[in-house]
Amino acid sequence: MFITAIITAGGKGERLQASEKKQYLPLAGRRIIFRALDAFIKHPAVDTIVVVFPEDDLSFGRNLITAEYDYPFICVTGGETRQESVHKGLQACPKQTEVVLIHDAVRPFVRNDDIDKLLIKIESCVAVIPGSPVVNTIKKVKNGIVSGTIDREKLYNIHTPQVFRYSLITNCHKRAAEANLSFTDDAGLIEHFGYPVAIVETENNIKITKPIDIIIAESLIKLWENKHDESNK
Numbered sequence: 001m002f003i004t005a006i007i008t009a010g011g012k013g014e015r016l017q018a019s020e021k022k023q024y025l026p027l028a029g030r031r032i033i034f035r036a037l038d039a040f041i042k043h044p045a046v047d048t049i050v051v052v053f054p055e056d057d058l059s060f061g062r063n064l065i066t067a068e069y070d071y072p073f074i075c076v077t078g079g080e081t082r083q084e085s086v087h088k089g090l091q092a093c094p095k096q097t098e099v100v101l102i103h104d105a106v107r108p109f110v111r112n113d114d115i116d117k118l119l120i121k122i123e124s125c126v127a128v129i130p131g132s133p134v135v136n137t138i139k140k141v142k143n144g145i146v147s148g149t150i151d152r153e154k155l156y157n158i159h160t161p162q163v164f165r166y167s168l169i170t171n172c173h174k175r176a177a178e179a180n181l182s183f184t185d186d187a188g189l190i191e192h193f194g195y196p197v198a199i200v201e202t203e204n205n206i207k208i209t210k211p212i213d214i215i216i217a218e219s220l221i222k223l224w225e226n227k228h229d230e231s232n233k
Contacts, residue, residue: 001045001098001099001160001171002094002096002097002098002099003045003046003047003097003098003099003100003101003119004046004048004049004050004097004099004100004101005040005045005046005048005049005050005100005101005102005103005161005194006049006050006051006052006086006089006090006093006100006101006102006103007033007036007037007040007049007050007051007052007103007104007105008052008078008082008085008086008089008103008104008105009023009033009051009052009053009054009057009105010052010053010054010078010079010082010085011183013202016165017106020056020201021057021117022034022208022209023105023106024064024213025208025214027108027208027214027217027221028217028218028219028221028222031064031068032108032208033064033065033105033106034065034068034107035108035109036103036104036105036106036107036108036110036193037049037051037065037069037105037112038110039111039112039115040101040103040110040115041069043112043115044111045115045116045119046101046115047094048072048074048093048094048097049071049073049074050073050074050075050076050089050092050093051065051073051075051076051105052076052077052078052085052086052088052089052092053075053076053077053078054077054078055077055078058075058076058077059183061075062075066227074092074093074094076088076089076092081182083173083176083182083183083186083189084177085173086102086186087173087177089102090166090169090170090173091170093166097166098165098166099122099163099164099165100163100166100169100196101115101117101118101161101162101165101168102150102160102161102162102163102164102169102186103160103161103162104126104160104169104207106207106208106209107159107160107205107206107207108205108208109203109205109206109210109217110161110205111202111203111205112210114130114200114202114203114205115161116201117130117200117202118130118161118163118200119163121163121198122163122164123218125195125196125198126164126165126168126190126195126196127162127163127164127165127168127169127190127195127196127198128162128163128164128197128198128199128200129158129159129160129162129186129187129197129198129199129200130158130159130160130161130162130199130200130201130202130205131156131157131158131159131199131201131202132156132157132159132201132202132203133152133155133156133201134152134155134156134157135152135158136152137149137152138150138152138155141172143148156199156201157204158185158187159194159202159204159205159207160189160205162186164186164190168190168212169186169189169194171191172189172190172192172193172195175193176189176192194224
C-alpha cells in the first residue's frame with residue numbers, strides 16, 4: 001500500500017499577531033512545521049510527503065525544510081482556502097498513492113502510535129479521523145442566550161492527520177470544487193457525499209492558533225523532556 005502524507009502549511013497566523021506565519025514560528029527552540037513533519041518522516045509506512053505552501057512562500061518553505069531534512073519532499077503552492085490547498089496537494093501526489101494522510105502543519109504533536117492506529121483502521125474502511133472525547137459542557141447559544149445543552153457523550157474534538165482512500169478523497173474534492181461547496185475539514189466533505197467516516201480515539205494534538213497555544217505547547221514539551229530525562233537516570 002503506497003501511502004502519501006500531505007502537510008498543509010498555508011496558514012497566515014493572523015490571530016497570533018506574530019512577525020512570521022505561525023507554521024514557521026519557533027516552539028521550544030524548533031520550528032512548528034518541523035515538529036509536525038518529524039513523525040511522518042520517521043514513520044516507516046509513509047512513502048512520500050507533499051508539503052503545500054502559500055504561493056509567496058514556496059521557495060522560502062522549500063529551502064527551509066530541505067535544509068533541515070535530507071528528504072525528497074514534493075513542494076507545491078496552495079490556494080486561497082485550506083480546501084483548495086488540500087485539493088492541490090492531492091493533485092501533486094504520486095499516481096501510485098493508495099492512501100493519503102492529510103495533516104495541518106500547525107499541529108506539532110503527532111504521535112507515531114496514533115498514525116499506526118489510523119493506518120490499521122483505514123485497511124477496513126474508506127476514511128478515518130483521529131479524535132478525543134469532549135470533556136467540557138457544550139451549550140447552544142442564540143442572540144447571547146443559552147438555548148440548550150448538547151450531550152457531550154456524543155461529541156469528539158477532531159484532529160489531524162485525517163486518513164482517506166486516495167481515489168475517494170480526490171474524487172470528492174473534485175466534485176466539491178465543481179459544485180462550489182466549502183467545508184471546514186476533509187472528513188466533512190466525505191460525509192457530505194454520503195461516505196462513512198470512522199473515528200479512532202487519539203491524544204489531543206492541539207492546533208497552534210492563539211498566543212496561549214504556544215505557551216501550552218511549550219509547557220507540554222518541557223514536561224515530556226523532563227519525564228524523558230528522569231527515565232534515563
